[in-house]
Amino acid sequence: MELIETTLFLLLAVVVSGPIARMTRIALPLVQIALGAGIVLSTGHTVDLEPDIFFLLFLPPLLFLDGWRIPKEDLFRDKAIILELALGLVVFTIVGLGVLIWWMIPEMPWAMAFALAAILSPTDPIAVQAIAARTPIPKRLMHILEGESLLNDATGLTGMRLAIAAASTGVFVLTEAIGTFAWLALAGVATGVVVTWLISKAKAWVSRRWGEDVGAEILISLIIPFAAYLAAEELHASGILAAVAAGITMGFTERDGGKGQSLATTRVRRAAVWDAVQFAANGLIFVILGEQMPSILDRATDVVAGTSRPEVWWLAVYVFAIVATLAVLRFAWVWASLRLTLFRKRQKGPAPKVGLRLTAVMSLAGVRGAITLAGILTVPFVLADGTPMPARNLAIFLAAGVIIVSLVLATVALPRLLKGIELPPEPSHQREEDRGRVAAATAALRAIDDASHAMGEGTLNPDLYSEVGGRLMEFYRYRIETRTRTEDDDAEAARLADDVERALRLTGLNAERDELRRLARARQIDEETARKLIREIDLQELRYV
Incomplete structure (x- = not known):
C-alpha cells in the first residue's frame, strides 16, 4: 500500500510541476526534482x-x-x-x-x-x-x-x-x-x-x-x-x-x-x-x-x-x-x-x-x-x-x-x-509545402470527379452527386490557384489569406463548440450527441493549430 501511495504522490508531482514551472518561470526538470525531494521529506517513503x-x-x-x-x-x-x-x-x-x-x-x-x-x-x-x-x-x-x-x-x-x-x-x-x-x-x-x-x-x-x-x-x-x-x-x-x-x-x-x-x-x-x-x-x-x-x-x-x-x-x-x-x-x-x-x-x-x-x-x-x-x-x-x-x-x-x-x-x-543567435540560413520548405499541397489537391480533384460520376450513375438524381462533387472540387481548385502563383507579392498575399482564413475558422469552430455546450446544458440535445459533434469540431481544429 505504501508503494502505491508513493507512486500516486510521484504522479501528482508530475501533474502539478507544469503549472508551478509556468508560474515561477523555473525550468520544469528543476521543479520536478524539488517536488520529488519534498515528497520524501514529508512522507519518509522512497521508491527503491x-x-x-x-x-x-x-x-x-x-x-x-x-x-x-x-x-x-x-x-x-x-x-x-x-x-x-x-x-x-x-x-x-x-x-x-x-x-x-x-x-x-x-x-x-x-x-x-x-x-x-x-x-x-x-x-x-x-x-x-x-x-x-x-x-x-x-x-x-x-x-x-x-x-x-x-x-x-x-x-x-x-x-x-x-x-x-x-x-x-x-x-x-x-x-x-x-x-x-x-x-x-x-x-x-x-x-x-x-x-x-x-x-x-x-x-x-x-x-x-x-x-x-x-x-x-x-x-x-x-x-x-x-x-x-x-x-x-x-x-x-x-x-x-x-x-x-x-x-x-x-x-x-x-x-x-x-x-x-x-x-x-x-x-x-x-x-x-x-x-x-x-x-x-x-x-x-x-x-x-x-x-x-x-x-x-x-x-x-x-x-x-x-x-x-x-x-x-x-x-x-x-x-x-x-x-x-x-x-x-x-x-x-x-x-x-x-x-x-x-x-x-x-x-x-x-x-x-x-x-x-x-x-x-x-x-x-x-x-x-x-x-x-x-x-x-x-x-x-x-x-x-x-x-x-x-x-x-x-x-x-x-x-x-x-x-x-x-x-x-x-x-x-x-x-x-x-537571444539573437546567428545560425547558417536554413533551407525554406515553403516551395516543397506548396508543391505537396498542389499535388494532393490535384489527386483529390481526380478522385472526387471520378467518384461523383460513379456514384450518380443509375440513380434517380445524378445531378445531386455532381453538385456536391462540384462544391468540394471548388475548394481544391482554390487551393491549387493560391499555391501556383509565381510572383512573390501574390505568394505573400496567398499566405496572408491563409492566416486570415485560419483565424476566422478557429473563431467559427470555437463558437460552434460553445453553442453545442450551451444546448447540452439546456438539455436541448443529449450528452452523447454533443460529445460526438464536439469531437468532430476538435478534429477539424487540429488542421489549424
Missing part, C-alpha cells in the same frame, strides 16, 4: 526500484519515441556533425573524463570511473527544450541536438555496460571489447528493425482483413519498444539500440504503410497517448531523482568519510570539477565539429567563421538528464564474486549532482545566449 526494472520501464519507450518522431530528412542532412557529436564526442568524453575521475578520486576503481564518464556522456534534449521554453532554440540546432541525443544515448549506455562488465570481472581486453561492442550494436539494431517490421506487417495484414481496432493499435505501439528491447537482451545485444532502431523503423513503416496505413482516428488518439507517456515518463524520472536525493546524499557522505578526503565539501568539488571538465571537452569538440562540418561550404571562397557564441550555446545545450539518471541507477549492487560494487553510491551522487548543476547552469545562461 531494481536497476533492471527501472531501465526497462523508462528507457525503451522514451528512446523509441525519439527515434519515431525525429525528422528523418533533417537527421540525414546533418548526419556528419550528429555522428561527430554522438560517437566521437562520447569516446572523447569517456577517455578524458574517465582519466580525470580516476585521478581525482583514488578510491574509485578505474572501471567505475570510466563507467561514470560513459553514463555522463549522453545529453538530454527534453531538459533543453524545457529550459529554452521562453527563448526557443532554432529548429536546425534543435534537430542536431535531438539526433545527437538519439545516438549518444545508445553509445554512452553501451560504453557504461562494457565498463561495468570490466569492473565486475576485473578484466578488460581491447579486442574483446571491440568485438562485444560490434555485436551489441549490430545485433541490437537488427533486432529492433526486424521486430518492428514483423509486428507492423502482421498488424497491417490483420487490419486489412478484419478491420482495425483503435485500442489494440495503440496498445501494439506501446508494446513494440519493450518487445524490441527484451528480444535484444535475450540475444545479449543492446536493448537500447534495439529501441532506437525500432522507433526509426516505425517512422518509415508508418510513412510507407500503403494500404496498411493506420486510420486517422488511430493516429490522433495514438499521438495523444504517446504524448502522455512521454510527459509522465520524463517527469517521473526527474521526480524520482529528487525523491532519492536525500538518501543519495546520506550514502555518499558515508562513502566519502572513509576516503583520503573525508570532508563533505569535497563532494561539491568533485561535482563542479566534473561539470567544468564536461563543458571544456564539449566546447572543444563542438568548436572543431562546427568548424569542419556545419559551416563547410561547397562553393569556393573562405569558410565562415565559427562564432564562440554558437559554440557556447551548443556546449551548454549538452544538459544531462533522464538518461544519465536511469543509466547510473542500473549499476549493479555487487560484483561477479558477490562483493559490493565499489563506489556505487558515490557514483550515483556524482551523476545526480552533475544533472542538477548542468540544469541550473543552462537555465541561467542558455536563454541569454540564445
